[in-house]
Amino acid sequence: MIKAYYLDGDRLRPVTWESADKARIVWADLFGPSTAEERMIEEWLGIGVPTREEMEEIEISSRLYVEDGAYFMTATLPAHTDGDNPVMAPVTFVLAGQRLVTIRYNEPRAFQTFPMRAEKAATGCTTGELILVGLLEAIVDRLADILERAGRDVELISKGIFHPTAKKASKRDSDFQDILKQIGRKEDLASNIRDSLMTLQRLTGFLGHAVAQEKTGRDTRARVKTLSRDVISLSDHVAFMSQKVTFLLEATLGMINIEQNAIIKIVSVAAIVFLPPTLVASIYGMNFEIMPELRWGLGYPVALGLMVVSAIMPYLYFKRRGWL
Template structure:
């Protein structure tokens, strides 16, 4: 599908047909393009656009390059970020003179919000390079929102780990399992956003070089620097969130280990406490004729009392030592 945009009173307006409005179109957005649509864009733009396989290559030379006077820039962007399983896919920006072409195979939210805003408000996006800057700003804002939401979720997970929990062991085990799953999901999101920001950081660096080469206006170059600084700060924040997630994972595993040690300690103490009574019962359960207490009237209460006393003494000693 091709969406073609023209400038109307300093605003972007969706054109009915690319071919009919070819001279006025400043931005063509390709979503899951067919071969015919790719041919149409290449004829209109005058340069060949990359295929999906070429967009997915990770080499810098395959993502940021100049060809036939056009500048090709590819970044990895997330989509479906409302859930904890974002779809990551490359998006290519082709800047050829006053025209911009975007090629994508998924729908990042910025590609929906930016055109709507540019249609209603005069944002100064009248050429390919200013549209590219505005689109990058919308993408960075979206990534910032995702990181803020992830940060709030991580704080909630942190409170769930360290606050008092249920006294029932099976309930605590289920809680820890859910926490581990939540931590894993947040690590996936933070890692994906960090990868996206790294690709955007490279893109903005390349774009700054392009701005110098083609002598973009001072205002545009300043906006590129601002976007670059925002991307760098968000990358640092994403790294911080990943480190915090790693800490929470270690803390959760530590809490699970403490729970397991507590259970093992209970069984160990119980075994030690009941060992002396078992020894007493074993002695008086032996089948020997000459047992002094065998004919004694107080033999049975004496044996029971001895067993109780032998159980109480280890328990008292453990409590005094602080082991219980």
């Protein structure tokens, strides 16, 4: 599918590719293009567009390059980011003179919100270069929103770890299992966003070099520099969040170990407390014929009392030592 846009002053106006005047198109957005659609774009631009396999190459030379006067820039962007399992896929931006072409196989939120905003309000999109800068700013803003939401979720996880509401050990164990799953999802999300920001950081550096080579306006160069600084700031933030998630993982495992040690301690103390009574009962359970207490009238209550005392004494000792 190809979405095309005209310039309407400093706004964007969507048009259908089939009926559009190709000379007036300033931005062509290819979403899951077919081979025929790729050929139409290549005929329109006069240059080749990368295939999906080429877009997925991880080498910088395959993602950032200049060919026939056009700048090719590929970044990995997330889609379906309302949950913790975003779909990561490469998106290629082709800046050919005053025209912009984007090639993608997923649908990041910015590709929906930016055209709508650029259609309704004056955003200064007068060239393909400025459209690219505005689109990248929308992408970075969306990534910042994702990180803010993830940061709030991490704070809630932290409260669940260090301030558990469950009183029963079994309920706390179940809660800790859920927390471990949440931590795993947040770490996956942070890892995906970190990878995306790394590709954007390279892209903005390449774009800054491109606008310097093309001698564009000072405002555009300043916006690209600001964009690059924003990406670096978000990279630092996601690194901090990843460290915090790692800390919460270790804290959760530590709390689980404490719970398990408490259970083992209770079982161990119970075994030691009941060991002396078991010894007394074992002695008087022997079947020897000659035992002085067998015909003693007070033998039974004395044996019971001895078992009770032998159980209480270890308990009081452990209590005094602070082991309970």
